Amino acid sequence: MGRLKLFLPLLVFIPLAILLIRALDLDPSELPSALLDKPMPGFELPSLQEPERMLRREDLVGEKMLVNVWATWCPSCMVEHPWLVKLARDYGVKIVGLNYKDERQAALGWLQRYENPFALSVYDVDGKLGLDMGVYGAPETFVVDSAGIIRFKHVGVIDDKVWQEVLQPVLQEID
Amino acid sequence: MIPELGSFCLVLALCLAVVVAVVPLWGSYKNQGVLMAMASPLTAGVFTFTAIAFALLLVVLINDDFSVNYVAASSNTQLPVYYKISAAWGGHEGSLLLWVLILAGWSVAVAAFSKSLPLAMRARVLSIMGMITVGFLLFILMTSNPFARSLPFFPPEGNDLNPLLQDIGLIFHPPMLYLGYVGFSVPFAFAIAALLGGRLDAAWARWSRPWTNLAWACLTLGIALGSWWAYYELGWGGWWFWDPVENASFMPWLMGTALVHSLAVTDKRGVFRSWTVLLAIFTFSLSLLGTFLVRSGVLTSVHAFAADPSRGMFILVFLFIVVGGSLLLFALRAPQVTQSSRLNFLSLENFLLINNVILLAACLTVLFGTLFPIVADALDLGKYSVGAPYFNAVFLPMMLVLMVFMGTSAWLSWKQTRAFNWQRTLLVPALAAMLLGFAFPSVYGGEFNWKAVLGSVFGFWLVLHTVAGAVQKSRLSRRGVAGLTKLSRSYWGMVLGHIGFAVVAFGVIMTTQFSVERDVKLAPGQSATLGDYEFRLDQVSAVEGSNYLSDMGFVTVKLNGETVATLYPEKRRYLASGQVMTEAGIDAGLFRDLYLSLGEQLEGGAWAVRVQVKPFVRWLWLGGILIALGGIWAVMDPRYRKKLVVGRSRSKAQGNLAAGASV
Structure with a gap:
């Protein structure tokens, strides 16, 4: 019996290892298939800049756009922010910001400091819309077409390479 | 060629x-x-x-x-x-x-x-x-x-x-971190070799102790350097993010800390042998797991390297062989605990065991938070993220409990502590800790802040007990102040390390509770006040670096009309990549940092500026250095360089001579 107890660490390790093998096949940036090609969920959330003003799904859709999930607590968002600014300013991409589980003052300060690339900013303090959209962290970026259908999701930082190899082709493909 | x-x-x-x-x-x-x-x-x-x-x-x-x-x-x-x-x-x-x-x-x-x-x-x-x-x-x-x-x-x-x-921090951070990470392969190799040879005795623990301490000290410095780098380079004053990659280096540190202490017990008292071997295996396994998480792309992180499934698979198979193999070996060869040596509650062994359990639990909570998104995904439970709120809520209380035991253990001796009087020994430092812990943050902050009070009480508790314990132990040798020199270097290493830990804890509490910040729009010549400080933006000029162009701000900081600092925040554009970086202007001080970062340029030559005053933030890294120095000082103990004598009886005799004095 005493000897069997010593096998315990090994017995704990094996299932963990199996899970890790399985995790390797999973792409953390993959969109859960349930949401792909489905309409963006409806919502009613305040604007980041104007707490009184409620934004709805209808206020956003109309042309194709990127919906960028970000927060001031997210260091990767800091890294990608200059690229968002570049996309909005130099390439004229419409980007909607989804400020996710954040503090309003901190978020406003950030946009003031680092320039605001967002055509509209939705303030999702409880992560409600984030939950509906299957967000699991920040930054994440959704590509939504003019009919309001989610066509693609990118998890992680947007940079030059991601833009040229991933997002730009997707944006060109859809209407 | x-x-x-x-x-x-x-x-x-x-x-x-x-x-x-x-x-x-x-x-x-x-x-x-x-x-x-x-x-x-x-x-x-x-x-x-x-x-x-x-x-x-x-x-x-x-x-x-x-x-x-x-x-x-x-x-x-x-x-x-x-x-x-x-x-x-x-x-x-x-x-x-x-x-x-x-x-x-x-x-x-x-x-x-x-x-x-x-x-x-x-x-x-x-x-x-x-x-x-x-x-x-x-x-x-x-x-x-x-x-x-x-x-x-x-x-x-x-x-x-x-x-x-x-950046200078990044020149040194990875090598230091790897020295620690990889250094844990030495105690691992010693543990496996001892299992293979069937000789898991106190001598084995003594051989691996200096190596473990050294690796652990390097890892401590590496983590501190990383935190310092994030603080000044990311440009917004944060110093720890619970990012998966940070956790990957922090988990081996927590486990390594448990290992360092467990090795001490095995070395001095010959007990906990299987447990120590297991900790040595765990510590290195976590180093490998960290490598897997960082290199395979299963987690998204700002630090992560380009993902490549073949790499992930390779490390995973390697991890499987190393960890699975060594755990199997452990199961087959580890000594069974035959004598359930009754631990006296008031013994150093017992308190070190408690400390081990807390560290292990803390490490598991970090492991759980780091792996949960992967595990949930692999089990089709959905996609989740685990962020700072989870870690702070679960991890920080454990550290407070840990500090209680760390402080108390300063009084204890091996086997059993004679003449230990709870009230007489603990009461005075406890009251002093409560008084100081209550008074300091309240006077400093000008208000009652229960989190700051709680943190400081525990911090003072740890420092007072550690110092008083050292004084009492040296007095036991009846030599007065000269007795201090009689304590071994390992003991002084412990004192230094524990005080360093309290310094980190104090820095964390003070800087999270009393930092203030303000976002303002400043044109050259204008100033903004924050707390007692007045920040004036004198001018912004274009500066040419070797591979970047930069707008550099010149900011004068005044306190009560006297100039106390000049800050040079920058906004750099790197020529090769076109990437824009914010370099914060920082005036470092032992009691406060003045931290100013330039945002974007607004119309009319004005700039969006964020100013911060961060009290005691340096204590985080200062404490880290003290902890590492403690580890290095313990390695200097001449007892490791004596001719290593094989055989248990001799090492036990030595252990008893030093009993009570060194950890």
Whole structure:
């Protein structure tokens, strides 16, 4: 019996290892298939800049756009922010910001400091819309077409390479 | 030609490492002295060829040989030469080569400084380290060769090193971190060798103690450097993010801390032997797990290297062999606990065990938070993220409890503490800690802040007990102040480390509770006030760096009308990548940092500016340095350099002589 107890660490390790093998096949940036090609969920959330003003799904859709999930607590968002600014300013991409589980003052300060690339900013303090959209962290970026259908999701930082190899082709493909 | 030479050296190193992994180990079973004695020279050979390969990588980087993929991806002709050198560990392939170089370095150090070990033990230890080296060299040669070329069409100019990494902190942070991470392979190898040899005694623990302490001290410094870098380089004053990659280095630290203490008990008292071996296996396993998480791309993180499934698979298989194999060996060979040696509650052993359990639990909570998104995804439970709120809520209370036991243990002796009077011993420091802990943050902050009070009470508790314990222990030797010098260096290392821990805790509490910040719009000549400080933006001028253009602000800070500091915040645009970086202007002080970052330029020459006053933020890193110094000081204990005597009776006698005085 005493000897069997010593096998315990090994017995704990094996299932963990199996899970890790399985995790390797999973792409953390993959969109859960349930949401792909489905309409963006409806919502009613305040604007980041104007707490009184409620934004709805209808206020956003109309042309194709990127919906960028970000927060001031997210260091990767800091890294990608200059690229968002570049996309909005130099390439004229419409980007909607989804400020996710954040503090309003901190978020406003950030946009003031680092320039605001967002055509509209939705303030999702409880992560409600984030939950509906299957967000699991920040930054994440959704590509939504003019009919309001989610066509693609990118998890992680947007940079030059991601833009040229991933997002730009997707944006060109859809209407 | 040079890159091919580099690959060739790596292949040679691999061949030698295979021989080290097999021959001395085989010799130890056949009792062939010649075969066992081959371990040291062969290890030196592995190190030599790995070092040559690394030197050649530096040469191609300095020569801007862009036909080498790695150089093209992470360097640039405009890069200053010291960053070309640090680019050697700025990317996946190069940093892996540094990993192996450091592993080979530790192996050679073990070979050089373990002359007094029994031959068979030394042969086994070096063979185990050779096996790990084989694994990583194979990994480099099969999936991540830094010398791979893109002939005949290669780019005329490199991509540039990520500007975030072009920084003094990042020159030192990865090597330091790897020294720690990889250094845990030494206690691991000692533990496996002891299991193989069937000799898990106090001597084994004493041999691995200095190595463990040293690796642990390096890891401490590496983590502190990383935190310091994030603080000034990311430009917004944060210093710890619970990012998966940070956790990957923090988990081995927590487990390593438990190991350092458990080794002390096994060394001095000969108990907890299986437990200590298990901790040694866990600590190195977590280092490998960290490598897997960082390199495989299963987690998204700002630090993560480019994902490549074949790499992930390789490390995972390697991890499986190393961890699974050593746990199996543990199950088969670890000594069963026969004598359920009754632990006296008021004994140092018992308190160290409690401390071990808390550290293990803390490590598991971090592990759980880090792996949960992966596990949930693998089990189709959905996609989740685990952020700072979870870690702060679960982890911080554990640290408070830990500090209670750390403080109390300063009074205790091995086996049992005689004449321990709860009230007399604990009451005075407890009252003093409560008084100081309540008074200090309240007077400093001018208001009652319960979190700050709670943190400071526990911090003072730890410091007061540690100091009073040292005084009492030296008085026991009846020599008064001179008695202080009688305490061993290990003991002073402990005192230093524990005080360092309290300093970190105090820094964390004060800076999170009393930092203030403000976002303002400033035109040249205008000023903003924050707390008692007045920040005036004198001017913003264009400055040309070696590979970037920058807008540099000149900010004068006044306190009560007196100029106390000048800050130079920058907004840099790197020429090669076009990336814009914020360099904060910081005036560092022991009691407060003034932190100012430039935002974007607004109309009319004004700038969006964020000003922060962060009290006691330096204490975080200062405490980290103290902890590391404590570890290094303990290594200096002459007792490790005495002729290592084989045999239990002798080591027990020594243990009893030093009883109560050293940990």
